[in-house]
Amino acid sequence: MGEVKTPRQWFLWSIALVYVCAFASIYVQIPGLYGDDGILPVRLQMPKVQRPLLEQLQASPSILWLGPSLGLAPQQVLELICLVGVALALSAVLLWPQRDSLIYLCLWALYLSLYNVGEDFLHSEWDVLLLEAGFLAVLVAPLGLLRRHSSNSFHDSVSFWLTRWLFFRLTFCTGVSKLASGDPAWYDLSALSHHLENQMSPTPLAWYVHLLPDWLLRLEAVVVLQSEIIVPLVTFFAPIRRLRLFGFYIQLFLQLFYILTGNCSLLNLLSIALSFSLLDDEHFVSNTGPKKKKGQEKRPNCGQTLVYCLTLLVEMAVYLFILYTFIALFNIQINWEEKTVSSKTNFTQKKFDAYLEVFQELTLCVGALSFIWEAVSAMLNCLCTRGIVSKLWSLIQWALITAAAASVFALSVVPYTSMAGMRVSKVLPAVRDAYSAVERYQLVGAYGIQHRMISTEGRPEIVLEGSYDGLTWKEMNHMYKPGNVDAVPPIVGPHQPWLERLMWQAAQEGDETSPWFTGLLQRLLQGKPEVVSLLQLDEAQYPFSQKPPIFIKAKLYNYHFTDPAKYKTHLQSWWRRQYKKEFFPVVNLDDPELQKLLEEAGLTEKFPVQPSSDTPVSQVLSLIRGHVKGLSGPLVLTTLLATLVSIWLFKTVFSWLLGGRKPKPASTDHKTRKPKESSETAEKSQAQAPSNKGNKKDPNEKRDSEKSPRKRK
Numbered sequence: 001m002g003e004v005k006t007p008r009q010w011f012l013w014s015i016a017l018v019y020v021c022a023f024a025s026i027y028v029q030i031p032g033l034y035g036d037d038g039i040l041p042v043r044l045q046m047p048k049v050q051r052p053l054l055e056q057l058q059a060s061p062s063i064l065w066l067g068p069s070l071g072l073a074p075q076q077v078l079e080l081i082c083l084v085g086v087a088l089a090l091s092a093v094l095l096w097p098q099r100d101s102l103i104y105l106c107l108w109a110l111y112l113s114l115y116n117v118g119e120d121f122l123h124s125e126w127d128v129l130l131l132e133a134g135f136l137a138v139l140v141a142p143l144g145l146l147r148r149h150s151s152n153s154f155h156d157s158v159s160f161w162l163t164r165w166l167f168f169r170l171t172f173c174t175g176v177s178k179l180a181s182g183d184p185a186w187y188d189l190s191a192l193s194h195h196l197e198n199q200m201s202p203t204p205l206a207w208y209v210h211l212l213p214d215w216l217l218r219l220e221a222v223v224v225l226q227s228e229i230i231v232p233l234v235t236f237f238a239p240i241r242r243l244r245l246f247g248f249y250i251q252l253f254l255q256l257f258y259i260l261t262g263n264c265s266l267l268n269l270l271s272i273a274l275s276f277s278l279l280d281d282e283h284f285v286s287n288t289g290p291k292k293k294k295g296q297e298k299r300p301n302c303g304q305t306l307v308y309c310l311t312l313l314v315e316m317a318v319y320l321f322i323l324y325t326f327i328a329l330f331n332i333q334i335n336w337e338e339k340t341v342s343s344k345t346n347f348t349q350k351k352f353d354a355y356l357e358v359f360q361e362l363t364l365c366v367g368a369l370s371f372i373w374e375a376v377s378a379m380l381n382c383l384c385t386r387g388i389v390s391k392l393w394s395l396i397q398w399a400l401i402t403a404a405a406a407s408v409f410a411l412s413v414v415p416y417t418s419m420a421g422m423r424v425s426k427v428l429p430a431v432r433d434a435y436s437a438v439e440r441y442q443l444v445g446a447y448g449i450q451h452r453m454i455s456t457e458g459r460p461e462i463v464l465e466g467s468y469d470g471l472t473w474k475e476m477n478h479m480y481k482p483g484n485v486d487a488v489p490p491i492v493g494p495h496q497p498w499l500e501r502l503m504w505q506a507a508q509e510g511d512e513t514s515p516w517f518t519g520l521l522q523r524l525l526q527g528k529p530e531v532v533s534l535l536q537l538d539e540a541q542y543p544f545s546q547k548p549p550i551f552i553k554a555k556l557y558n559y560h561f562t563d564p565a566k567y568k569t570h571l572q573s574w575w576r577r578q579y580k581k582e583f584f585p586v587v588n589l590d591d592p593e594l595q596k597l598l599e600e601a602g603l604t605e606k607f608p609v610q611p612s613s614d615t616p617v618s619q620v621l622s623l624i625r626g627h628v629k630g631l632s633g634p635l636v637l638t639t640l641l642a643t644l645v646s647i648w649l650f651k652t653v654f655s656w657l658l659g660g661r662k663p664k665p666a667s668t669d670h671k672t673r674k675p676k677e678s679s680e681t682a683e684k685s686q687a688q689a690p691s692n693k694g695n696k697k698d699p700n701e702k703r704d705s706e707k708s709p710r711k712r713k
Helices: 005-034 053-059 063-070 074-094 101-117 125-140 156-180 191-198 204-210 214-235 241-262 266-278 302-328 349-383 388-417 429-441 498-509 515-526 529-535 592-601 616-628 633-661 670-678 680-688 699-707
Strands: 333-335 340-342 459-467 474-476 551-561 575-587
Touching (some): 005 074, 005 101, 005 125, 005 156, 005 266, 005 529, 005 633, 053 063, 063 101, 101 125, 125 156, 125 266, 125 388, 156 349, 156 388, 191 204, 214 241, 214 302, 214 340, 241 302, 388 429, 498 515, 515 529, 515 592, 575 592
Antiparallel strands (some): 333 340, 459 474, 551 575
């Protein structure tokens, strides 16, 4: 693989942008999720008995435990973490010198602090992926302390290879889990039509895509499986550059499809950021340079022609293999009369598991060989460095980075082999012990092991209802999830509503006794505005804005996208729904069952809320919170992104204006220097030859040297 300076910068820039979205989304929701009157108050996690700080950090690494030393309340510590994270990430997005290893180490440590105290809200797959990708950014980013000692970083390809390995694990495991879990919707290829309405946050475009013919949606399901299983296998580690480019654009289009139909989540943004590992600098070089004349072009020799032909044959063989698996594994047949394409899986789950066991060991071998190739290539480049000191310094850097990359690769084998449907391979006990020792730091993660079966009966959705008398009930609709059948599906991304995600999961899994759900019911019965704002910011849309309900209950409905061709009574609605069952019985604040669940979840108020100290930092945090209060998450994220775009445009225009006014060096001597430059070789030969005039200098040469720009300075 060629130079990776430009793709590496794009990866680091993308990771910083994801950090901006993640920290800002959490900051907006902190009062309702972790505040003193939130669903899961973070102050309840503070140790009741004082423990040594190092012991506390070792048990659960988090900056939260430094709150008492800083004179801040637990909620304010979380807010400080998010604000510092946003500031550092913004600086890395706008200024390339800030894309330093130390900056990304701070960002990773800040998000790890939130993850370890975030409980269920921050334990999603994309949170784990962000921590692993963020840790890789620490290894990929240059270290400012070493910049002045070495301008050539030959080990960049080694550390950057880890992002490609992570991207492969994420994509391949996500695709494999669909079939390894035995999901009937993927085996009969009806999954995509159900996925469009079952995904966490569908967009209005998903409604229109859902209306496509059934045969076309089945064909799209085949394309998704091919893109996530076969394409990564044959393109991600291919030595041929065009194959890697093919894999990159396939994954890019797939993520754009997910974004357009299911909102922009952190998982999509991280996938796009990791996909840059398939590119090299040559892909970003424009072909605007001067072209050589026909007489100056070098003709390839026989060896180069043979290599080119073999490369082309291998490339065509890979494309044919992808096409063959597309047709053979899914029995693709074209009906020319009806102008349709039929598809059907041509294998069983038992056969798939047998193939998967083989491919598991194969992918590990291919990954190890690819890593060794990159490491050896980087070492040879270090040995070609001029100077003994520079060569020694480059080898030291290479050894450290290669050792760190090899350790991360070895650790990733443990969660990779635990993927659903895979038999755990023989991993060295020392590697397992090392993985257990660092597991709390989330250096590597497992993906695809928690695949959820796609419901073919519709989208299960929890609907909360409140009442004053127990007879008349009113629904409490959420801003970011289906409730009112006439409401347009919202555009949320890149904001991440964590409460809606958990309610979406609880509806699919049927878990009504989770601590967060019990805390949600308690705060709604108490009428806490911090929690109510997670549901609705518009008081007109919340029926209990003036007075909290006395009773509350939860029902489970099955939601479906409306089809104008079948349900003509729902022409004005986006959804239709059917009542399924009662999700949570009627309760009030004094209900013994509710109090029992609160005690089991550890949410009972045993200690009074400690007032925060009036420090300057606390005052600044309160001032910022006052300005953000009442603003929605999408609005805050949109404002931040619009500010970034505005600053970037200002910098571009300013640089263009400054560059246009800057005088070009030696522009006045252009005519006199041009013939000199064209005969540079002749002048060098004359300088080396003995002069007929001895050592006398030409007066014209002296005058030319005095006129040169360097002499004038």
